[in-house]
Amino acid sequence: MDSLLRPLQMQTPAPNGGRILTDTRYNDRGLAYETYADIFDSTTAPNSAYSRAAYGGARPRPRPGNRGANAAAR
Numbered sequence: 001m002d003s004l005l006r007p008l009q010m011q012t013p014a015p016n017g018g019r020i021l022t023d024t025r026y027n028d029r030g031l032a033y034e035t036y037a038d039i040f041d042s043t044t045a046p047n048s049a050y051s052r053a054a055y056g057g058a059r060p061r062p063r064p065g066n067r068g069a070n071a072a073a074r
Contacts, residue, residue: 002026003055004030006024006026006030006032007024008021008023008024009021009022009024009050009051009057010022011046011047013045013046014040014042017042017045018040018041018042018043018044018045019040019044019046020038020039020040020041021036021039021040021041021051022036022037022038022039023035023036023039023052024036049059055063
């Protein structure tokens, strides 16, 4: 919780150990503008300390039929 008692992060145990984090970010007006869900952290069990997790992941895959300008060069 932050100073306005808004939830910043939820931590739940992962089935294979570690924890799953859900972060919520707020703008200057106090409205939630971003939520990052299902961030896996294998190094720590759930606890009460806030930890800003890295939001990694796979690169976005191109849609079928949309190969960009370099498609003709291949």
